[in-house]
Amino acid sequence: MDRKNRIYKIASIPGDGIGTEVVEAGLTVLAALERQEPFGFEVTRFDWGSEYYLRHGVMMPEDGRDQIRGMDAILFGSAGDPRVPDHITLWGLRLAICQRFDQYANVRPSRLLPGIRGPLRDCAPEDLDWVIVRENSEGEYAGVGGRVHTGLPLEVGLDVSVMTRAGVERVMRFAYELARSRPRKLLTIVTKSNAQRHAMVMWDEIAAEVGRDFPDVATDKMLVDAMTQRMVLKPQSIDTVVASNLHADILSDLAAALTGSLGIAATGNINPERTYPSMFEPIHGSAFDIMGKGIANPIGTFWSAAMMLDHLGEADAGRRLMRAIERVTGAGDVLPRDLGGNADTRAVTEAVCQALEDGGA
Incomplete structure (x- = not known):
């Protein structure tokens, strides 16, 4: 098929609130x-x-x-x-949707975008560049x-945490492969x-077993409560993280x-495995x-849309979109209120669109 005729079918599910x-x-x-x-989108709204x-x-x-x-x-x-x-x-x-479509790897990148200062004192952009892999099924x-x-x-009310060998092994393998693809x-x-x-001991054991297939990936293990301290006090020590659904x-x-x-x-x-479509979303909730x-x-x-483009095989376009986002945040004159600016949703959107037209560089 001529790539210029490639049309991606996108389900738009806005859901609730914002x-x-x-x-x-x-x-x-x-x-x-x-x-x-050289590609297009066919968007169906639900x-x-x-x-x-x-x-x-x-x-x-x-x-x-x-x-x-x-x-x-x-797009959710x-x-x-x-x-x-x-x-x-x-x-x-x-x-x-997530469970029935077996979207078992939830991938959440976190890094300091240009022009954005986080609450951590003396934390440089290169000190905070993480990807958290969440077991999602x-x-x-x-x-x-x-x-x-x-x-x-x-x-009596019961919520039972269920971990299976198959479920843990596949998300561990995904996380190891992702870590291998990153420079560190x-x-x-x-x-x-x-x-x-019981289940978390099995989690640890399977992580070690899978790790033997990835000798080039360095690993460490942290209790979840200690991990919160490490994220705040030693952000530069973290790169790729894998954790259970709740953690x-x-x-x-x-x-x-x-x-x-x-x-x-x-x-x-x-x-x-791409048996089902993957779903991309901001994590802020309905607000x-x-x-x-x-x-x-x-x-x-x-x-999230840039991540979707990468998943669809349009990595160059995804990078262009990220560069456009970074150009807007780096300039600092069109920022939303939660980032210290006074721009509304439309102004931020128009600024990113303009950055794309200008090349996103």
Whole structure:
């Protein structure tokens, strides 16, 4: 096929809150990039989320996954609405896609963008350049558990962390391969096996077994509580990190804060075998307190879109988009409020589009 005729099918699922605003901004930036590239996008918009739930009683239709199964990628916004219990919004939409599409490797890059000062004193950009790999299909968010004797004094609620050898081995192998692809070839394995003496001990053992296939990758192991201190006090000692579903969820939010704001944090929910489409999203959540004000930070969505381009095989275009983002943050005159500026969503989006037209360099 002539590459100039290559069209990528993208499912746009803005979801809730500011997700609708930042995803639309992301599509605007992708349209600007598309005008300069030998490929295009066919975007299909889906109105699934809490508004859909309030009308239909479900976050997405029963055949929703079938509708997006044939897409090349998914651009997602957020799930969460104060009118709907959080466990319904999360399990009814985001996790319903991640788990059923076996997007078991959640990849969260964190680094100091040009012009952005994080809260760590004397932390140079080269000192904070991490990628956190989160096991994304089981562990603490496996969904196993239940409640009995509801409403009675002896009521019991259980959430069971489930780790399988297959699940741990595949995310470890993914993390080792990612670490190998980075210049430092360093992988930190996060655990809590001192207290969780069954599944997390197995996690450690499998990490060591897989590591024998990667003799060129240096490894160290950290308890999750000690890892929080290391991220703050010795950021330069970290490169690639692998952690369980819950542990990485928490650590990656800390990482985002240390790089300046949750608003710039990006993620990819990856199905490495490409049996199903992968899903890319900012991690800031629905932020209902600022919804509709036009001030949401779209940079996390732009960075997620750059990750999506790389996943689609358009690495050069992904780098162009990242250079455009960095040009805007580095200039410092069009920054969103959470990064110390006063620019609204539209102004930031227009600035990145202009940087793309100027070459993104």
